[in-house]
Amino acid sequence: MNLTKFPRRNYVQDATPIEALPAFSAALGGKVNIFIKRDDLLPGCAGGNKTRKLDFCIADAMQNGADTIITCGAVQSNHCRLTLSWAVKEGLDCHLVLEERVPGSYKKDGSGNNFLFKLLGVKSTTVVPGGSNMLGEMEKLAENLKKDGKKPYIIPGGASNAIGATGYVACAEEIMQQLFNKNLSIDHMVVPSGSAGTHAGIVVGMYGTNAGIPVSGINVSRKKDVQEEIVHKLVLETAKRIGMRETVPADQITCYDSYVGPGYSIPTDGMTEAVKLLAQTESILLDPVYSGKAMAGLIDLVRSGHFATGSNVLFLHTGGSPALYAYLDTFQ
Structure with a gap:
């Protein structure tokens, strides 16, 4: 291999x-x-663990000329934290779509990864109900960003x-x-x-x-x-x-x-x-x-x-x- x-x-x-x-x-x-x-x-x-995956995914994004990363996860997503952190290191914008899989679990001023999203300077956070079409939500966000002249790249949940x-x-x-x-x-x-x-x-x-x-x-x-x-x-x-x-x-x-x-x-x-x-x-x-x-x-x-x-x-x-x-x- x-x-x-x-x-x-x-x-x-x-x-x-x-x-x-x-x-x-x-x-x-x-x-x-x-x-x-x-x-x-x-x-x-x-x-x-997501760093190993993002090593390849963000390289693919940059090879394709992206200036913005969009990804998704649950409200305490480790994947979203690491995607955001590597986007910051690369000078890329990062937007997150969070799925509230347990009703009431998202807290705007919550601790854990939710706090780190804001500390790292996430460009936007969109919270959707559990069971939402996450790819569809990210694609909708991508279309709006394209209208603003951005070149977004979607990384699926977990970079999986x-x-x-x-x-x-x-x-x-x-x-x-x-x-x-x-x-x-x-x-x-x-x-x-x-x-x-x-x-x-x-x-x-x-x-x-x-x-x-x-x-x-x-x-x-x-x-x-x-x-x-x-x-x-x-x-x-x-x-x-x-x-x-x-x-x-x-x-x-x-x-x-x-x-x-x-x-x-x-x-x-x-x-x-x-x-x-x-x-x-x-x-x-x-x-x-x-x-x-x-x-x-x-x-x-x-x-x-x-x-x-x-x-x-x-x-x-x-x-x-x-x-x-x-x-x-x-x-x-």
């Missing part, structure tokens, strides 16, 4: 660490060795298209090189699965490198069958984009939907336990929407004996800790 043929902005200069979690593993009974890939430490305002997912194909290659350097064998990998770009990119990268490491996605919003279909569709698109000759079979995609709880971004007891346990054993912060629920899934899989005793399991930390400050009532 030669990813050098694709334009990127070089936001990712160095590999993020893979760390052992001995205290966390011991707290879960010590039968499974848990490791963590620290993509929460990626560059960008407060870090997070084949361009963005290429960033996680590169991440899979990075992981395999790190494991070789560390002389570390990983038996299983667990990733959050939401807009699907991260999950799809990792699957393509692992399959394309013949890693033989099963990848499990922990859903943050959708049912298992729906999510697996979305991930596989993006896997096929991404594999085609990077020129893989072999089709990635559907059995490479596994999702678990038991940890979503009442819905996207709505706290669960499992998420709360996961966030507190990792913080109090390893001093690492998860977020309440993605990595917290994904870690809750990993914890349950460990406790239920899903992984063989002695297994080495790698968790992909996608970042998002600024959102914690909008969930104070959940943790206090």
Whole structure:
């Protein structure tokens, strides 16, 4: 896989660490060795996984002459924070369309990422009801901006298209090189699965490198069958984009939907336990929407004996800790 043929902005200069979690593993009974890939430490305002995707997406935008970026997400979107932050670095305007998936969850003067949107100088924020046609809303905004002489470029939610997912194909290659350097064998990998770009990119990268490491996605919003279909569709698109000759079979995609709880971004007891346990054993912060629920899934899989005793399991930390400050009532 030669990813050098694709334009990127070089936001990712160095590999993020893979760390052992001995205290966390011991707290879960010590039968499974848990490791963590620290993509929460990626560059960008407060870090997070979207930087890998935006490295390619914003390069494509600039190659196409854009002077304005439009993207969308939920009201506490980490993706929107990072898109905005990289747009600021590049001298591009950035407009956000926020979906209020939980009625009443948007607060004009809210904390967390919502506060950071304003601090970073977002050009405009449009809030729409849950279930809105987000692409349609962004296209409508783009047409209005064009009338003002702007050259807008739309990045989909989570930067989860084949361009963005290429960033996680590169991440899979990075992981395999790190494991070789560390002389570390990983038996299983667990990733959050939401807009699907991260999950799809990792699957393509692992399959394309013949890693033989099963990848499990922990859903943050959708049912298992729906999510697996979305991930596989993006896997096929991404594999085609990077020129893989072999089709990635559907059995490479596994999702678990038991940890979503009442819905996207709505706290669960499992998420709360996961966030507190990792913080109090390893001093690492998860977020309440993605990595917290994904870690809750990993914890349950460990406790239920899903992984063989002695297994080495790698968790992909996608970042998002600024959102914690909008969930104070959940943790206090």
